[in-house]
Amino acid sequence: MARWLxxxxxxxxxxxxxxxxxxxxPDRVFHCGDSEMTVDDPWFQNTWVVRGNMDRDQRFPLTAxxxxxxxxxxxxxxxxxxVNWDLTQLALHAQAEQAxxxxxGHTHELAVExxxxxxxxxxxxxxxxxxxxRTLGGTCALVTVTAKNWQVQYYTRDGQPVRKLNFTFPRATQKG
Structure with missing residues (x-):
């Protein structure tokens, strides 16, 4: 079991x-961009991070x-x-990477499916x-990865779980 922020x-x-x-x-941290920080900021140690449209530091990769x-x-x-329009292009990207x-991120609206x-x-x-x-004041997600499931719990800025935003999905162990 691992916990991913x-x-x-x-x-x-x-x-x-x-x-x-x-x-x-968390055990692992993923940042989806628009940090408006620099790639050498100590916070990014042991973090996967990508460049958003508002990030000026070109050293961030566009994808990881x-x-x-x-x-x-x-x-x-x-x-x-x-992603502002739909997930078609992102789904094709995911398929190409066998994700x-x-x-x-980018839309500032939480979503999971x-x-x-x-x-x-x-x-x-x-x-x-x-x-x-938006009235929650900002959100992040904690994904608990088990052998069989993705357990997704959304949290507010003050670190409180949002009870109605708790989801469990079956996890494929191998893409094929």
Whole structure:
């Protein structure tokens, strides 16, 4: 079992990143871009991170495709995959990478679904939320990875779980 923190769109608010990493104590951390920080910031040590459309540091990669805890992950911001419109382009990208989990941001709206055995997750913006759940004041997601499931729990900026935003999806152990 592993706990993965997925966070996005903090837009320069470094303090919230430190607080949530400390409070939620994840095993792995994924940042979906628009940090507006520099790639050499110590917070990014032991973190997979990508460049968003508001990140000026060109040293951030546009995509990351780590194999983590036995799962192929695709990490993007989403602006190059047209996520504002639908997930078609992102799904094709995921298929090309043989991803079992896709983490993305950009829209500032949380979302999670399982499509053809692949987990698609947007943690929402931790600092500038939009959409149906904007009144929560910002969200991130903690994914508990087990041998059989993805357990997704959304958290607010103050590290509190949102009870109605708790989901379990079956996890494919091998993409084929």
């Amino acid at each position: 997925v966070i996005s769109d903090n837009h320069g608010d470094r303090t919230i990143l430190e607080q949530l990493r400390h409070q939620l104590a 495709t780590p194999k983590v805890d036995g799962s192929q992950v695709l990490l993007v911001h989403g602006h190059h995959d047209a 079992q989990a896709v983490f993305f 399982l499509v053809h055995g692949c987990l698609f997750l947007n943690p929402g913006s931790i600092s500038q939320p939009r959409g149906e759940f």
